[in-house]
Amino acid sequence: MAKTIIDAHNVSKTFNPKTIPVHAVQNVHVHIEEGEFVALVGPSGSGKSTLLNMMGGLDEPTIGSVIIDGVEITKLSENKLIDFRLHNIGFVFQSFNLIPVLTAKENVGFVLQLQHMPKNDREKRVLTLLEEVGLEDKINSRPGELSGGQQQRVAVARALASKPKIILADEPTANLDSKSAANLLDIMAKLNKEEKITFLFSTHDQRVIKKARRVITLVDGKIESDVQQTPT
Amino acid sequence: MLFQIAWRNIWRNKSRSLVVISSIIIGVWAGIFILSFAWGMYKNNINESVYRQLSHIQIHHPTFGEENDSKFTITNTDEKLKQFQSNAQIASVSSRVISTGMITSPTTASGVKIYGINPASEVTQIRLNEYVREGAYFETGKENEILIGEKLAKKLKVKLKSKVVLTFTNTEAEIISGAFRIGGLYRSKNISLDEVNVYVQQEHLRELLELKPSESNEIAILVKDEEQLEAIKNYSRTVVSKGKIEDWKELSPELGMIIESFNLYTYIISGIILLALTFGIINTMLMSVLERIRELGMLMAIGLNKSKIFIMIMLETFYLTVIGCPIGLLVGWLTVTVLGKTGINLSMFSEGLASYGFSSIIYPALDQEKYVIIVTMCLITAILSAIYPAYKALQLNPSEAIRKI
Numbered sequence: 001m002a003k004t005i006i007d008a009h010n011v012s013k014t015f016n017p018k019t020i021p022v023h024a025v026q027n028v029h030v031h032i033e034e035g036e037f038v039a040l041v042g043p044s045g046s047g048k049s050t051l052l053n054m055m056g057g058l059d060e061p062t063i064g065s066v067i068i069d070g071v072e073i074t075k076l077s078e079n080k081l082i083d084f085r086l087h088n089i090g091f092v093f094q095s096f097n098l099i100p101v102l103t104a105k106e107n108v109g110f111v112l113q114l115q116h117m118p119k120n121d122r123e124k125r126v127l128t129l130l131e132e133v134g135l136e137d138k139i140n141s142r143p144g145e146l147s148g149g150q151q152q153r154v155a156v157a158r159a160l161a162s163k164p165k166i167i168l169a170d171e172p173t174a175n176l177d178s179k180s181a182a183n184l185l186d187i188m189a190k191l192n193k194e195e196k197i198t199f200l201f202s203t204h205d206q207r208v209i210k211k212a213r214r215v216i217t218l219v220d221g222k223i224e225s226d227v228q229q230t231p232t
Numbered sequence: 233m234l235f236q237i238a239w240r241n242i243w244r245n246k247s248r249s250l251v252v253i254s255s256i257i258i259g260v261w262a263g264i265f266i267l268s269f270a271w272g273m274y275k276n277n278i279n280e281s282v283y284r285q286l287s288h289i290q291i292h293h294p295t296f297g298e299e300n301d302s303k304f305t306i307t308n309t310d311e312k313l314k315q316f317q318s319n320a321q322i323a324s325v326s327s328r329v330i331s332t333g334m335i336t337s338p339t340t341a342s343g344v345k346i347y348g349i350n351p352a353s354e355v356t357q358i359r360l361n362e363y364v365r366e367g368a369y370f371e372t373g374k375e376n377e378i379l380i381g382e383k384l385a386k387k388l389k390v391k392l393k394s395k396v397v398l399t400f401t402n403t404e405a406e407i408i409s410g411a412f413r414i415g416g417l418y419r420s421k422n423i424s425l426d427e428v429n430v431y432v433q434q435e436h437l438r439e440l441l442e443l444k445p446s447e448s449n450e451i452a453i454l455v456k457d458e459e460q461l462e463a464i465k466n467y468s469r470t471v472v473s474k475g476k477i478e479d480w481k482e483l484s485p486e487l488g489m490i491i492e493s494f495n496l497y498t499y500i501i502s503g504i505i506l507l508a509l510t511f512g513i514i515n516t517m518l519m520s521v522l523e524r525i526r527e528l529g530m531l532m533a534i535g536l537n538k539s540k541i542f543i544m545i546m547l548e549t550f551y552l553t554v555i556g557c558p559i560g561l562l563v564g565w566l567t568v569t570v571l572g573k574t575g576i577n578l579s580m581f582s583e584g585l586a587s588y589g590f591s592s593i594i595y596p597a598l599d600q601e602k603y604v605i606i607v608t609m610c611l612i613t614a615i616l617s618a619i620y621p622a623y624k625a626l627q628l629n630p631s632e633a634i635r636k637i
Contacts, residue, residue, distance in 0.1 A: 058533055059631035079537050086535025093533075096526040101240035113233050114535050158534070 002033040004067075005165055005198050006055055011064035013050050013221075024050040025061070026221040032200060034165070037192045037231070039212035040202040047221040048202035049170050055200065056089050056168040057081050069165055086114055090159025092169035092201075097155035098143040104130060104154045105139040111161045129157040133187050149180025156187060160197070167191075169201035173208055185211045189231070234540060238547035245520070252516050253556040256610075259509045260560025261567065263502045263606055268568040268596035269576070270497065274490050275597055280421050281487055282480045284358050287324075287452035288461055290483055291468055291475040296449055302331045303403035305447040306475055313353075315471050316453060321464055323456045326353035327448040329437045333400025335380070335430060337388035344384070344430045346398060348437030348448075357452060360418065360431065367392045367416035375436040377415035381426025385417050392417060398430070402441045410440050451475075502606050506613040513613070517549050517621035528625055529633025538626050545622035546615075553614030561607065571596045 008030040015022040025047040032038055040048045053059035055066055057073045065074045068088060076084055085091075098107045105126050112122045130139055133153040143151050152172055159167045169188075173181035189211055192199050201208070209215055210232045217225045242249045282288060293304035306312070309327045316325040329348030334341050351370035354360050360379070361369040370377055378396065380388075390396060392414055399409045412432060420426055438447065451472065455464050461479055468477045481488035521528070528541060536544075575593040 053631040056533070059629075082532065082535055082537040085533065091530075091533050093530060096530055099237060099527070099531070101237060101244060110233065111534055114540075162535075 002035060004031050005034045005036075005069055006030065006032040006200070007067040008051070008055055009065050009067070011051070011054055011061045011066065013047070013054060013059065014062045017062065024221050025054070025218075028064075028218075028221075028223055030055070030216065030223070030226075032198060034198055035192065035196045036198050036200075036214055037189065037212055038198075038200045038214045038216060039209050040200065040216050040218065041204055041209055042218035042224075043204065046218040048204075048218055050221075051218065052168055052170055052200065052202045056091060056166075057085050058091075086111065087162055088164050088166065090156075090162065090164040090167040090197075092152065092155045092159050092167065092172045094171040094174045098151055098158070100143050103140045103142050104135060104146065104157075107143070107154055108158045108161050111158055115162055125161065126157075129160055130154070132160070132191070133157045134183075147180070148175050149177070149183060152176060152180070152184050153187065156184065156191075160191065160195075164197070166198045166200065169199065171203055171205075172201055173203065173205050178207065181205065181207055234544050235547060238544050239551060241520075241544075242548050242551050248516060248520070249552060252513055252552045253559070255512050256509060256553055256556025257560040257563060259505045260557055260606065260610060261564045263505045264561070264564030264598060264603075265567055265596070266501055267498055267602060267606075268564075268572075268598040269594060271494060271598055271602070272572070272576075272594045272596040274494060276594060278487050278490065281484060283454070284420060285422070285425065286480045286483050287357060288455045288458070289453040289465060289468060289477060289479050291451040291453075291472050291477050292449060294474065294476045297476065300332060301403075302329065302401075302441050302443065302449060305443060305449055306451060306472060307444070308446055309448040309451065310446045312451065312471050316451070316468075319464070319467060321456055321460050321467075322453055324353070324356040324454040326350060326357040326452055327434070328450040328452065329434050329441065329443065329447075330449040331400045331437065331441060333398055335384070335388065336397045336399065337390045337394065339389045340387070342384060342387055343428070344398070345428050346400060346437065347429060347431045348434040348441075349431050350434050354431075357454060363418040363420045364416045365419050367414065369416055370433065372415060374413070374415075375433050376410070376412045377433065378412035379416045379418055379431040380414060381423075381429065382417045382419045383423050383426045384428075384430070385414070387427065390414060398432075400441075403443060408440050410436075498602050498605050499609075502609050506609050510613050510617040513549060513552065513617035514620050517545070517552075517617070518624060520548070521545060521621045521625050525628060525633045528628055529630045532628065532630035532633070541625050542622045545625045546618040549618035549621060550614050553610065553617070557607065557610040557614070560610075561603065564606075565603070568596050568598050 008028060011025060011028045012023070013025040015024055028051060040052060042048050050059065054061050057066070061074060065072055067073070071084065073081060073084060099110065102110060108129055109122050109126045112125060127136070127139070130136055133156055135150060135153055135157070138146060138150060146154065173184060176184065185208060188199055191197050203209060212229065213231055214228050216223060291306065293306055296304040313325055313327055316322055327350065331346045333344060333346055335344045364379070365382060369379065385391065388396065394414050395411055396414060397409055397411050399407060402408045418426065453464065453468065455461055465477055465479060531541060572595050575595045577593050579592045
């Protein structure tokens, strides 16, 4: 049996608890096993991003706990949490993913530099990663010179850089045309299959949902369904 | 890497960064200019006082300063002058006989300080000959020749060659009058003194005062190098053992105060300018932080801890200041150097300035110490103005930051 990589236990998140409380996520239990390719779906405002942020240690649950690879991240101090994210979780956001003043190569290398990887090893790994996402000819381009799809692929390469156990992606295809979206998903699916990296992404894009092997549907902050499916 | 990102970040919005840098340049330049201008003015005033009026050192009889009476004299002046002249550190030395009294013209009278001088030695001492506007500087050789200020002549309604009468008391406390003919009219940079000081031949005044030959009231010394002032003062003590020896700061304490208060001005003026700059820099940097909230959130999410974010924003502000300050200093220094040679002509206001003892051409000057103060304050500004925007960035929570549009 595969080991549990993410265990969100009875997680709730309430915004503005003192004024007008908004219960974004309510009593959610999620177990995700190593190597899964999970889509978190639901209408706008259903709590997808909030749940994803809590599972990635970007947001603190109001109640409940999140355990990643045996570490209860909800109990970590702020700096330890940042360090934990650096080494264990890769992030891909909908937009504003890259540091605009750095080239593709530097953006991917940035995370490795924060981990103090020696320069030679770093450069090799960065090139491999950018080749993997098909951007070997764009290594010296800055984000402004790349298309939306290319930027997302650089973001995926960066998320992979520190060899994380999990990659969390918040609506990664929301700003992409269908060709770029399909391309990005193929890359993600390939990495999931070949490198056994766990992918968890929120989306309401039907093309993306079809590619997932497990689909968790959230409505009004609660899990409505959690099904396994065969990707098409 | 942070250094590189911060450096590139400041060039993301070139015009904004250039505005900040320019404001720093202008601020630093303005500070330097104002200070050097003020110092040039004061320095001028000090030099004027020292070289044209006080000299570096004056020696009197110990009670002369209190009573201002001509009977308190230094004896054997001629011999002492020779001793001073033999000292290589001394540029010039001269003796004076001094009395106070009244000058009377056919129409009016005025109180004056009468200096009995040796015309030849004053050419190198207070260079009075350069100030003569009308007539000549004791050229006739006549003993009753008098040199008075233009301003006093106007007040007395007298002209060149007019006759005036000086009335004063001699050493026996008898009232003495002497008739003099105006041989020259002078105008110095300090018009208020022109109205008071009159100059006559030393020998003649000595006779009128009934002083013994070679007795005088004052010995004035100009030194070659001001660094040697103390040494010359000590030397003077050996020559005139009973005399009261004072340097120009003791003779005119207000000049010494000007120098001391100027340090305070330096802090105040550069402080005000830099404070104004600080707010400008904070405003700009805060804008730059607030418009990058999502990006900063992303950086935190991918693993840049808060201390690194803090350092990055601090560096951005620091870079801007560190670019602006040296350029401002350089431009300021160039301005001071060029204007220090050519001078700034304020002849439009010169009448007013001259009456306060200021020259109409100002040569801006600033010593190194002041530049150091400005640089230090500039760096303090850089750090102070960097802290708040960086602190503001620390307040961000990554998930909230990413959610913000």
